Amino acid sequence: MLTSTAKPQKPDFDQLSPDLQWHICQRRERNERAIQLGAISLVGLLATPMLIPGLNKQMDVSLHEGREIKLGPITVYEAPPALEAIGILPPEALAPVEVGDEIAGYQVNSGYGDRVHPIHGDVRFHNGVDLPTETGVAIHAPGKRSSRVKVDCKNQPGGAGTYAEISSPDIPGLVFQAMHLSKCITGLHHGGAVIGATGNTGGSTGPHLHWSQMDSVTGDYQKPQKGYLQWAMTGQAPKTLKEIDQAAVPFQSLLSDEELTCAIGNAEGTKGDDCTPNPAYFGHIDPGNGASNIGAFSYQHGASSPEEADAKQIERLRNAESSIQQKAVDKFGQPLSKAALASALDLWNQAPLAGDDFVMRLSTADPSPQEIIDARSQAFINPATGQLEAPGLGNSIGNVRADQKRRVNEVLEQVQ
Structure with missing residues (x-):
């Protein structure tokens, strides 16, 4: 059998069919873009230690202090703090709950931290705050009316009694616990809906609400904040900085x-x-x-x-x-x-x-x-x-x- 020893010749680009020319050009463009993106990423990675602190500082200023550009004594540009513009709760709503604070007409009588346990008599860490109430005071889903707040009802005899774990899409990053309840309704609820009622179940010396606040990722307890507890007790979201600044017309009641x-x-x-x-x-x-x-x-x-x-x-x-x-x-x-x-x-x-x-x-x-x-x-x-x-x-x-x-x-x- 005779075999050919001639090497195949590489055709010129101009000799290729139009379809094949188009595919080759597309592949070249993709390869070039990949190289360019890789180079940009490498430069960004090398520059990050120098750029990020500055960017973080500028972002923090925009969020909390706002922006102002002046030309001599004349202000040519001014922007309010971005957090206010998007409706962040005011400082008083995010302040920690303290003993003596009045929430929805009830006074906090036991705070977050070490205390003498009212039943056992020794010093123990208290992972929330206590709000004495009569039995049957409504607990509301803290969230906007269009939202769905998740409530999981559980029971711990001798401890938390009947209690609810509450997760709201309008309060990301946090989970709340409402303990010693007389009633608890598991499920997804509209913001503002009644999800339970205060009581005297579990290890309790009298009708009250124990309210805890936790990091949703780590599960670590935090000092509860006033605005969220007020939201759960009244069903009404705390006013935002934007709402306060707008000085909305006060609600006029039909009854004196x-x-x-x-x-x-x-x-x-x-x-x-x-x-x-x-x-x-x-x-x-x-x-x-x-x-x-x-x-x-x-x-x-x-x-x-x-x-x-x-x-x-x-x-x-x-x-x-x-x-x-x-x-x-x-x-x-x-x-x-x-x-x-x-x-x-x-x-x-x-x-x-x-x-x-x-x-x-x-x-x-x-x-x-x-x-x-x-x-x-x-x-x-x-x-x-x-x-x-x-x-x-x-x-x-x-x-x-x-x-x-x-x-x-x-x-x-x-x-x-």
């Missing part, structure tokens, strides 16, 4: 403090039809839980006088009013009528969890007296279990309806 005091005082039995205080106003024992009550609203969280008790409860009711009216606007496109609002706040004063559910039970923002009575009665039914929860009224639907009819009539006498 006097109307609120007279209406709820009449329903509580601490004031007469003419709003005159009776002996119960100056102090009485709550028939439901045996606590000492004082003032028009039967306040039971510590006050030296009826006047101080009324001032503290009015502040709590105004926070609740804002949340209730926002729910009404979200559902009906308008706030509640004056009669419905007064009834809602009286219900919240009587049973905060039921008050938080009141709007959900309504079919209109301007209900009739009978519709108000029906909605208030239904609000004592736990939406998670379908069970009536009114131990102070014997868990009897008949007792609940009779009590709500009486209270609504006495409230409406004062505001209509």
Whole structure:
């Protein structure tokens, strides 16, 4: 067999087909780009130790101090701190919670850090703060209404009792724990929704909320910050620096403090039809839980006088009013009528969890007296279990309806 010893000749580029020429050019361009990018990356890597500190410093100035460029005495360019522009919480909202701070009308009585354990009597590290409350005060999902806040309910007998671990997309990097709860609802919740209620479960000396704050990556406990605890207690996000600077028009209530005091005082039995205080106003024992009550609203969280008790409860009711009216606007496109609002706040004063559910039970923002009575009665039914929860009224639907009819009539006498 004859074999050829001639070497194949490499064709000239011009002799190749147009398709093959195009593919070769594309490959050359890709190789050249890869070399260029590699060279740029190498230069950047070598320059990083010199450039990054300067860049970090300039970024920090832009974020926290803003920018100002002057031409002599004339300012030609000015920009506010970037953190303010995007709505970062003000310093007071991010300040640590301290003993004595008042959060949503309740006073912190045990802080973060070493303390003498109230049960065991020895010095132990306290990984959160304690907020004494009555049993059943609502805990809200800290987040925007359009967000979904994750709640995992767990139980630790003799310790945290029933507790919730809370993760919010609007508070990245942190996880919160709410302990000693009487109620906890696992799942994904709208921001502001009720996710549980304070209680006295586990190792506890009385009804209160233990609130902890943790790094979501390391799991390390941190000193809790006021704004986040306030958010969980009220369902209302702390105002941002931008909102404060804009000085928004203050919320105008349909009810004056006097109307609120007279209406709820009449329903509580601490004031007469003419709003005159009776002996119960100056102090009485709550028939439901045996606590000492004082003032028009039967306040039971510590006050030296009826006047101080009324001032503290009015502040709590105004926070609740804002949340209730926002729910009404979200559902009906308008706030509640004056009669419905007064009834809602009286219900919240009587049973905060039921008050938080009141709007959900309504079919209109301007209900009739009978519709108000029906909605208030239904609000004592736990939406998670379908069970009536009114131990102070014997868990009897008949007792609940009779009590709500009486209270609504006495409230409406004062505001209509």
